[in-house]
Amino acid sequence: MQDQNKYYLGIDIGGSHFALGMVDASQMGLLVETVERYPVDSDLPAQDFLDQLVSAIRESIQKFKKPIKGIGLSVPGPFDYTNGVSHIRGLNKYDALFGVNLKLFLWAHLQDTLASPGNIAFINDADSFVLGEAYTNNLDKGRVFGVTLGTGIGSGFVIDGNVVTEHANIPHDGNMYNLPFKSKRVEDWISTQWFLETFTKTTGITVDNVKEIAEQAETLEKAKGIFEQYGQHLGEVMTSLSEEFKPDALVIGGSISKSYHLFSQAFEACFPVLPNIHITKGTAHAAILGAVIHLTIKQNKLSTKRNTEQYVMPMQADGSRTGEGYMVYPSFEISTGTVSMGVESLVDELPKTGCVLIDGYMGAYWKEFMARLSSELQKKNVKHVNYDMASAYKEVSAIEEMVAPYLGGDDPVFGKIFPGDLKEFFDEEKLRSIIPEEGILNIIYGPGAALSGWKGTIVYMDIPKNEIQFRSRAGQVTNLGNIMVADKKHQYKRMYFIDWPVLNKHKHQLLKDMDYVVDGQFEGDVSWCSGDTLRKALQEMSAHAFRPRPWFSPGIWGGDWMKEKIDGLAQNVPNYAWSFELIAPENGIVISKNGARLEISFDFLMFQDNQAILGKAADIFGTDFPIRFDYLDTVNGQNLSVQCHPTLEYMRENFGENFTQDETYYILDAEAGAQVYLGFKEGVQKEEFQEALEQSHAQVKPMPVEKYVQTFDAKKHDLFLIPNGTVHCSGIGNLVLEISSTPYIFTFKMYDWMRMDLDGKPRPLNIERGVANLNMECQGDRVEVEYISKPRVVQSGDHWKKVKLPTHSKHFYEIHRFEFTDKMIIDTEEQCHILNLVEGTKIRVVAQNRSMDIHYAETFVVPAAVGRYTIENLGEGEAKVIQSNVKPEFCKTGF
Structure with missing residues (x-):
């Protein structure tokens, strides 16, 4: 049976119009009779422009009367084509779109037509033109180099039917406009502005556009000479690039290509061997087709979002656990407040006008979360525009220059902690260009959103470090301010020494102002709570015993003890080398209410009240857990x-x-x-x-x-x-x-x-x-x-003893072991205790009238503020608990 849903809508967005047309994907051909042009004012406010675009799309689909599988858009730059965010600024067109996520807006308004946001894709207008021409002229099995000639010069390179933007033999990003040429840039010699200035200088006549010069060139020799100069400039640049790229064909489009006959001779004379040249019959038509081809290529590339066999923590406890044995998802049941689940319930809490600032950590599923959020807002008829904070990053080269001294050069592992702040990654002028509109809901999202200068509701999306690393290994994470995904080991180095320190500082500063906190580890949905609930939960945890959430990882030297003895771990791994029981910079803590779970990073506890956690050691270690x-x-x-x-x-x-x-x-x-x-x-x-x-x-x-x-x-x-x-x-x-x-x-x-x-x-x-x-x-x-500790009993009583395991003089921490058959009462003495049940099956920890059961090999924390607590043996035989804290004498002397 023939696939009836084989059609796509392609859109070419120009400076003064939209051109829309349907493409038959089974033939990869444009249905020319469906092409429509819609005039547009590029100075419109963002909301009005987007409404006009959606209206044109709906009209095209309605006229076509058949379902479509997706929408490909050809858009001029600068633009974040992966995420659909405009970076156009200061070009006297579409300035109001700076920072706006067009993809989210289209998805929110067209979800009755499209299956997912993944069915919308953006591509540079020059790239889409060259790609469309390559397929139209049966050049999709070779190399094609194309240009669009108009206000400036756009360029694109295609190899075997795929656009390439990074290649040894092409300019960076495939852009030739800013290459050096005749002591200036290419675009200074090949542009509408060059035509107008040269014509006035040569003839003394002022004209408004190149079309007028072309008309005069048919009879006026000076005008024709200007076209010949233009052709020579174009030929010299394209010859040079062609020598490197070695294309099978050149394609030329854009409004000035209609006058190719006026500069063809000068252009072609630049080539030692005349190449295969195609002059397009319709630039917009090729761009529409190319945009759809680009979308279908993206849809055919399956991407893995997590490179790991480890399970994502279930958002809700399913009640199937018996309560015995090591628990891989421990949680702290909060006594006040609520943990909610679902984006829809979060949307109910947000204002319907004004500003919402969605800040958070790198590595979260920002695109998916924002798509769900926009979808729910649209269902509730909330007019809104989403602005991407990433559009205000400094240029990649500037950020790389700033952080390079802290990346350790060629060292594959080590760098130096970056001392700066998150705000240093952003361009103040770009930030000022992101302007919220009156009368609608404006949402700015992404790491650093609270630095936008906007006033409004603050939502913070956190994510466990293990999930960031699983996504990094799958190529789903970029470092702060970067566009390209780095090698996973280099990316981790950059995260550890640069990104995480600045994000942690920012999180610390923002904690008191967070209105809502979201757990960003889930792909399909979220759990969340209010900022007040989180802050009260952190205070509650700081006064009671709790377990951090451990995570596990295989390694080349790993064994099978954990794999065999800890239930709930994925088994299709070669081994387990590590369990991060408590490595504060990378572990999370889980709060829960009636089975609903929300994980936040361990350092939230330190940011909220490090004194309650560390006691006497707080002055030395600050917010660093020791x-x-x-x-x-x-x-x-x-x-x-x-x-x-x-x-x-x-x-x-x-x-x-x-x-x-x-x-x-x-x-x-x-x-x-x-x-x-x-x-x-x-x-x-x-x-x-x-x-x-x-x-x-x-x-x-x-x-x-x-x-x-x-x-x-x-x-x-x-x-x-x-x-x-x-x-x-x-x-x-x-x-x-x-x-x-x-x-x-x-x-x-x-x-x-x-x-x-x-x-x-x-x-x-x-x-x-x-x-x-x-x-x-x-x-x-x-x-x-x-260097081998010699244990000695330092205290004992009926059925219990406290054993000191002396550490080295260089160690700032001490270690004890509690051995008991019944129970022991312990005092933190204003020190944070970190403990693990190293022998026995189960104990109960009672602190501040709250109890928690601990199973063999589980690690738990008793904050300094707890004071006295009890450990009770619930198993057969003797229980042994290992315990460590900062040495009391070290709290007086420090380093």
């Missing part, structure tokens, strides 16, 4: 890399962090024969160790690690001390609970056992940095004496 708990699983896995971490001075000078990465390995479980590599053998010299590392790397041959590094048997509940500079790694067969200071990416891998990463590429080594930070005094007998 301690992390995470799992390293090598059970049936592989050794970690041989590594060390930077000294405090090195960390501050090179990376801009406030404190360094001092670690410990607490062995939560271990197989028989498991080992930990720790410290040097007696007599090892730095130079010989470095030589062995470099020789192994250069010659790609294994290094005898045990010749230089000591190994120790690892047993359950052992604690190995790894202050900065200590050479170490976990061997096979361990489930390590890392109890460490919070910094977590500053690992200098010096030897990695000659293996590739999961992506098939070598993992980067940092031999030079690692060796520079090695503590060579950590060797011989001293390792066992100073």
Whole structure:
């Protein structure tokens, strides 16, 4: 049966008109009889222009009387063609559209006609013209170079039926107008303005347009000479570009192409070999067709939104959990306020006129969220225009220049924390060009929206860091101010050192003013709460025990302990290497009400009341949470890399962090024969160790690690001390609970056992940095004496004892273990306690008349403000809880 829904609407938006026409996708041909032109005033307010465009679209569809599959639009630049946002500004046309998201407006008003926003696509007008001409002239299997000649010069390049904007042999973005030519730009010599000025200078006559000059050129030699100069200029530029690009054909369109006969001879004389030249019969027709072709190509490209096997946290608890065993989605049930679900309910809360500022974090599904929001507003007949904050970013080159000193050059992993603010990414003049209209609802959205200067309702959309990374790996995330998606490892480096620090500062500043907060991790919908509800929830959490939401990731050395023992994890992964139990910069916390969940970043707690969380340590650490708990699983896995971490001075000078990465390995479980590599053998010299590392790397041959590094048997509940500079790694067969200071990416891998990463590429080594930070005094007998903790009982009572596991003098935190068969009463003594049930099946934590059950291997937090709390054993046998906090004496001395 023939597909009856095979038609698309193409639109060419010019400076004074819309041209609309239907395209038969089965033949990829324009139905010329359907083409209509509509005059438009490019000085109209945004709402009026958009209403006029929607009216023209509806009229075309109504006349055609058949359903359409999508709409492709050919639009002049500057424009964000991916998202459908106008960047036109200061060109005396369409200035009111600056920052406006046309795609969202069209979708909201045409959702009865189109299945999704993905059925609307935008393309540069020159690109669409060249693409349309390529298909019309059966050139879709080769290379085509085309230009549009009118007010200025547009250009486009097509290879095998696809527009290319980045290629070694074409100008940046495919734009030739601003290339250097005769000490000026190309467009200074090939434009309407050049024609008018040259004609007046040559003849003394002033005319209004090129058409008048063309009419005179039929009889006036001077006028014809001007066209010949124009042809020579065009020929010289296109010849130069053609030598690089090597097109199979040239296509020429635009209003001035109608006078090609007046400059053809001069133009063609520039080519040593005359190319295949096509002069279009209708630029708008080609652009309409090209816009539709572009849309169909996009629709045929399936994109993965998350590169991970991990599940998205369900927005609502389904009630199927029995309550036993490790819980992968812990939540904190709030006592006041509501967690709501659905964009529709959020829209009910928003004003119907005035301004709404939707700020938030990079990596959220901004397009999908805004499409749903616009759809719901339109259903409620709310007249609105959406403005994209990204249109006010500084130029990419300016942002890259600003952040380059903090990206560590060619270093694939490390940079330095950017000290600036989010506002530095935006152009003040562009911001002033985004002007809300009177009498309608104006929405500005995207990271930094609250910096727009608008006054109105503030909505903040947050997203967990793990979800940002899953989307980054799928190519769905761009760094702040960037257009192109970066390599995932470079993108993470940019996020860690630049984007996240400025976004966190902005979030902190905005917290008190947020009217609504949205969880942006869900693709189809959202959960949300009021700003007051969030702030009260944070205060409530700060006075009670809670669990952060952990997340899990496979790795080349990963094992299967977590995969086998933790229910609810995806099984179609090779292993699990890490669990981020509590790494504050990347973990979230989940609040819930009647089963509805909303996740926000852990640092919200610190921004709301760091004193309540950290107590005596707040003055030293500010809003930085000091301690992390995470799992390293090598059970049936592989050794970690041989590594060390930077000294405090090195960390501050090179990376801009406030404190360094001092670690410990607490062995939560271990197989028989498991080992930990720790410290040097007696007599090892730095130079010989470095030589062995470099020789192994250069010659790609294994290094005898045990010749230089000591190994120790690892047993359950052992604690190995790894202050900065200590050479170490976990061997096979361990489930390590890392109890460490919070910094977590500053690992200098010096030897990695000659293996590739999961992506098939070598993992980067940092031999030079690692060796520079090695503590060579950590060797011989001293390792066992100073770097393996010797537990001792410091308090005891009936059926309980408190065991101190001494840490190294370099560690600013201490570790204790509570061992009990019944219950224990503990006092935070104005310190934040981080804890984990390392033996036993289940305990109950009671703090401030509120209880929470903890299962084996779960990590939880008791804020300093809690004071006294009780832990009660609910399982058989003895329970053991490991606990860490900042050393009380360190709170007095600091770093």
